Amino acid sequence: MDNINKVPVSLRGILSKDRGDISNSSNINAREITESLNYDGETGDVYKIWIKNFFLNILTLGIYQFWGKTSLRNYIVGSYELAKHRFEYRGTGVELFRGFVKLSAYTLLISIIIGIPLFALYVHFAKITPTFSMGIKFISYVLPVLFFPFIFAAIYKSYKYKISRIAWKGIRGRLEGSLIKFSLMAFFLRHGLNLLTLGLLSPILRRMEYKYIIQNLYLGNTRFTFDDSVQNRDFNSIIFTNLITLLLTIPTLGLSRKWYHAKLLNYLSQCTRINDISFKTTFEWLDLFKLKTKNFFIIIFTFGLGGPIILNNNARFFANNFYVIGDLNNLELFQSKINVGATGEEFADEMHLSEDLGF
Amino acid sequence: MRATFFDGKTSSSHEVNFTIADKSIIGRIKDGTEVFNWSLKSLKLLQIHSENKPAIICNTEHDTEARIYIEDSNVYQSLSKELNNFHSIKKDIIAGWKTLIFMGIVVLCFALIPFWVVPTFSGEILKIIPSFITDDIGKNIMNPYLRKYKIVASTNDQVIHKIANRLNSEDINIFVTNDKSVNAYALPGKRIILCCGLISFADSSNEIAGVIAHEVGHIRAKHPEKRFISNLGGLLLIGGRHNDSLGFVTSVTQAFVNSAYSRKDENTADIYATKTLHKVGIKTTALADFFKRAEKKYEKDSASNSELLSYFSSHPKTSERIKLFQEEGESKEILSPTEWKEFKNMCKAIKLE
Ligand SMILES: [Zn+2]
Numbered sequence: 170m171d172n173i174n175k176v177p178v179s180l181r182g183i184l185s186k187d188r189g190d191i192s193n194s195s196n197i198n199a200r201e202i203t204e205s206l207n208y209d210g211e212t213g214d215v216y217k218i219w220i221k222n223f224f225l226n227i228l229t230l231g232i233y234q235f236w237g238k239t240s241l242r243n244y245i246v247g248s249y250e251l252a253k254h255r256f257e258y259r260g261t262g263v264e265l266f267r268g269f270v271k272l273s274a275y276t277l278l279i280s281i282i283i284g285i286p287l288f289a290l291y292v293h294f295a296k297i298t299p300t301f302s303m304g305i306k307f308i309s310y311v312l313p314v315l316f317f318p319f320i321f322a323a324i325y326k327s328y329k330y331k332i333s334r335i336a337w338k339g340i341r342g343r344l345e346g347s348l349i350k351f352s353l354m355a356f357f358l359r360h361g362l363n364l365l366t367l368g369l370l371s372p373i374l375r376r377m378e379y380k381y382i383i384q385n386l387y388l389g390n391t392r393f394t395f396d397d398s399v400q401n402r403d404f405n406s407i408i409f410t411n412l413i414t415l416l417l418t419i420p421t422l423g424l425s426r427k428w429y430h431a432k433l434l435n436y437l438s439q440c441t442r443i444n445d446i447s448f449k450t451t452f453e454w455l456d457l458f459k460l461k462t463k464n465f466f467i468i469i470f471t472f473g474l475g476g477p478i479i480l481n482n483n484a485r486f487f488a489n490n491f492y493v494i495g496d497l498n499n500l501e502l503f504q505s506k507i508n509v510g511a512t513g514e515e516f517a518d519e520m521h522l523s524e525d526l527g528f
Numbered sequence: 529m530r531a532t533f534f535d536g537k538t539s540s541s542h543e544v545n546f547t548i549a550d551k552s553i554i555g556r557i558k559d560g561t562e563v564f565n566w567s568l569k570s571l572k573l574l575q576i577h578s579e580n581k582p583a584i585i586c587n588t589e590h591d592t593e594a595r596i597y598i599e600d601s602n603v604y605q606s607l608s609k610e611l612n613n614f615h616s617i618k619k620d621i622i623a624g625w626k627t628l629i630f631m632g633i634v635v636l637c638f639a640l641i642p643f644w645v646v647p648t649f650s651g652e653i654l655k656i657i658p659s660f661i662t663d664d665i666g667k668n669i670m671n672p673y674l675r676k677y678k679i680v681a682s683t684n685d686q687v688i689h690k691i692a693n694r695l696n697s698e699d700i701n702i703f704v705t706n707d708k709s710v711n712a713y714a715l716p717g718k719r720i721i722l723c724c725g726l727i728s729f730a731d732s733s734n735e736i737a738g739v740i741a742h743e744v745g746h747i748r749a750k751h752p753e754k755r756f757i758s759n760l761g762g763l764l765l766i767g768g769r770h771n772d773s774l775g776f777v778t779s780v781t782q783a784f785v786n787s788a789y790s791r792k793d794e795n796t797a798d799i800y801a802t803k804t805l806h807k808v809g810i811k812t813t814a815l816a817d818f819f820k821r822a823e824k825k826y827e828k829d830s831a832s833n834s835e836l837l838s839y840f841s842s843h844p845k846t847s848e849r850i851k852l853f854q855e856e857g858e859s860k861e862i863l864s865p866t867e868w869k870e871f872k873n874m875c876k877a878i879k880l881e
Contacts, residue, residue, distance in 0.1 A: 247575065502538065
């Protein structure tokens with residue numbers, strides 16, 4: 170990277186092309202280049218932003234949260250660096266606010282459409298039979314459950330939004346894919362079927378969901394791929410780990426699952442590719458366990474004031490265990506036009522469901 | 529001055545030398561090719577330079593995806609000097625005071641809903657609120673009051689039922705309470721509270737009929753409901769000061785009992801009262817006498833007993849009302865002497881100073 174930047178731009182294209190040819194002809198050679206993801210965010214800086222957000226949120230009755238969230242993401246994303254190039258968060262508070270207004274309008278509309286007939290029925294029959302009004306009350310409790318799959322649509326929408334606002338070397342990420350497909354898959358398979366089979370199918374279902382996301386993920390115009398052809402033996406060992414840790418769940422108070430989770434995450438990263446670049450994570454169950462335990466005690470002993478510490482620890486932990494294998498200079502990226510609004514973003518955030526991806 | 533440039537179209541980074549000339553910033557790569565030429569007005573500082581983070585600059589006119597990264601702090605300093613400490617260029621919206629003003633306006637708009645929109649459209653809002661809700665509101669206002677005072681009689685009692693029947697207001701719940709103040713209230717959900725103090729103060733059943741007719745006037749015009757809705761903002765503020773819902777409800781009741789209707793509303797109720805009394809053949813003279821007597825008493829011991837006569841103090845000028853109710857001739861009492869005696873006896877147990 171260093172060397173190539175000193176070469177005039179006009180020559181660089183040719184040079185990188187040459188390198189590309191070399192790495193194509195001998196894969197082993199290219200694999201030797203390993204870039205680590207770096208994170209240099211400071212807990213103190215995160216605290217500064219966090220405290221500012223806290224007071225401005227109070228002053229503005231919570232409206233500042235959209236701008237506050239954005240400035241926090243700006244800092245966290247901007248603290249990641251890969252191959253001497255920083256990541257950049259390109260979202261704005263206005264976008265989030267607009268998304269919030271839109272979502273509120275939809276929610277209001279839906280509640281009016283469903284609520285008014287229900288309310289009218291209630292008003293009409295409330296005085297006649299108490300059983301009927303009980304029935305109406307019951308329906309109004311059950312109705313939200315029917316909206317459960319939509320939560321996953323909101324999560325996917327929020328992934329789409331966030332990914333489209335993260336740029337590296339000036340090129341934005343992009344997540345395609347259908348909200349309906351993803352939410353049905355997440356609701357019926359990843360959660361429903363998983364529950365029905367008592368977690369036995371967890372590796373297969375999780376891999377399916379991850380695969381769906383990765384196969385719809387782009388950096389500019391370049392698509393990520395999911396290649397699990399070589400790692401079949403690894404996957405068998407994950408299925409085995411899943412069984413063992415499930416059996417040990419109760420005696421170990423659930424801690425055994427960290428072993429499975431670390432193994433699965435490492436496996437899934439191994440299968441991820443973009444062109445001839447591949448990825449590697451080195452999560453260890455003990456580290457994962459230590460991190461989670463530390464976070465747990467920080468939350469308990471700081472009465473929630475330790476949020477910034479946890480945020481920073483998680484980001485650093487992720488970076489310390491994330492590697493990119495292959496020559497990133499070979500990766501020629503081109504911007505693609507996309508436009509994803511922030512609707513749904515708020516909803517998913519409200520439910521604290523968007524932490525999975527690590528930002 | 530050196531910087532790294534990304535054109536936003538491809539991922540290749542360019543080492544550029546940039547210069548500021550004639551209200552624009554121009555970047556050239558080593559061979560002299562111009563890669564960007566942005567007007568200073570269109571510049572936006574996305575990230576301030578810090579110890580370990582580069583300054584990020586973009587422009588808002590064209591190629592908005594393109595970025596200039598300045599890592600070198602010396603370059604940043606001299607650019608900052610050149611651009612008058614970035615005063616002339618747009619800084620990131622996150623730190624902008626404009627954003628804060630915008631949020632202030634949004635907050636104001638939200639505050640306008642209970643304090644302006646709701647009171648202004650209280651009539652329209654009332655039309656869509658079903659009666660069982662206003663009934664519930666009335667019940668909730670009355671409950672804290674009933675923790676302090678007892679009901680001694682209601683519409684179920686023969687005498688009160690008779691008055692209500694004569695005044696065409698059988699749909700209204702009238703309660704007599706052992707409250708010794710000379711007062712009467714109309715509450716949401718068609719409720720009237722008559723205090724024993726008022727009944728003891730009255731000389732004839734027609735005087736009571738007049739007061740009830742006046743309160744019915746308030747109810748028919750939905751004044752109590754309107755008052756509740758238009759004071760919602762204020763009531764919420766009062767409620768916000770109390771931590772328990774009990775305190776909130778109590779203060780709502782307090783506000784209801786203490787505050788007065790507008791002159792216009794009182795006039796509407798008075799006119800309704802005269803009309804109703806005429807319709808059922810009761811002359812309003814009794815009511816005029818009632819007010820005259822109250823005025824005298826009110827003058828005499830206004831300082832010591834103002835609480836006792838709160839009904840008069842919270843209503844329009846008594847002299848004006850006497851004029852409205854002044855009428856020649858006498859009419860038959862609404863209750864027979866025995867019934868009137870029975871009515872008065874209900875409140876006898878309560879000692880009045
Ligand atoms: Zn009145």
